[in-house]
Amino acid sequence: xxxxxxxxxxFYARATEDVARDLLGKHLVHVDGDIERRAxxxxxxxxxxxxxxxxxxxxxxxxxxxxxxxxxxxAYVYLIYGMHHCMNVVTEPEGNGAxxxxxxxxxxxxxxxxxxxxxxxxxxLGIDKRLNGRDxxxxxxxxxxxxxxxxxxxxxxxxxxxxxxxxxADAPLRFYIxxxxxxxxx
DNA sequence: TGCACGATGAAC
DNA sequence: TTCATCGTGCAC
Numbered sequence: 001x002x003x004x005x006x007x008x009x010x011f012y013a014r015a016t017e018d019v020a021r022d023l024l025g026k027h028l029v030h031v032d033g034d035i036e037r038r039a040x041x042x043x044x045x046x047x048x049x050x051x052x053x054x055x056x057x058x059x060x061x062x063x064x065x066x067x068x069x070x071x072x073x074x075a076y077v078y079l080i081y082g083m084h085h086c087m088n089v090v091t092e093p094e095g096n097g098a099x100x101x102x103x104x105x106x107x108x109x110x111x112x113x114x115x116x117x118x119x120x121x122x123x124x125l126g127i128d129k130r131l132n133g134r135d136x137x138x139x140x141x142x143x144x145x146x147x148x149x150x151x152x153x154x155x156x157x158x159x160x161x162x163x164x165x166x167x168x169a170d171a172p173l174r175f176y177i178x179x180x181x182x183x184x185x186x
Numbered sequence: 187t188g189c190a191c192g193a194t195g196a197a198c
Numbered sequence: 199t200t201c202a203t204c205g206t207g208c209a210c
């Protein structure tokens with residue numbers, strides 16, 4: 001059964017930078033057991049493809065990056081530093097290795113604890129490796145337009161924690177909602 | 187088969 | 199500024 005609330009596949013099958021900006025203000029929904037957790041995305045980063053040296057996909061297709069190279073509208077969830085999970089949404093046509101990292105969100109419903117950071121966001125929403133590769137048009141895991149749209153400004157900055165990526169370290173591919181208190185620190 | 191190192195967060 | 203903690207990718 002199709003999920004009418006979820007953003008359509010076509011939303012994800014576009015230029016990663018555009019998808020990243022458009023994800024701001026959208027709701028991330030995870031039905032965690034019998035609890036529907038919902039948060040509003042306020043900060044994201046674009047990883048634009050295999051040529052982006054900050055992207056995991058720059059290693060080529062490996063068991064880990066296969067999801068990034070798969071069809072758009074799926075979740076790429078991985079463990080970082082042996083203890084935190086990070087969630088991305090796969091973008092662009094299959095084979096490009098592009099995705100958007102969800103860095104921070106604002107609690108909307110059934111979300112407790114800090115959501116200001118990619119690891120904290122996943123913890124608060126009950127997202128872990130079990131959801132890696134999941135279709136984001138699922139009934140229990142998806143992104144959706146908010147009931148009411150709010151106007152907001154978008155700030156563009158370099159990405160966090162990618163100093164190793166040479167030229168790509170300074171690329172302005174981090175986007176967040178201007179003035180929003182739930183944007184991660186740094 | 188071993189090893190260096192992270193798209194982080196919290197403590198000191 | 200340091201450290202926890204382990205999967206991944208690559209060197210040997």
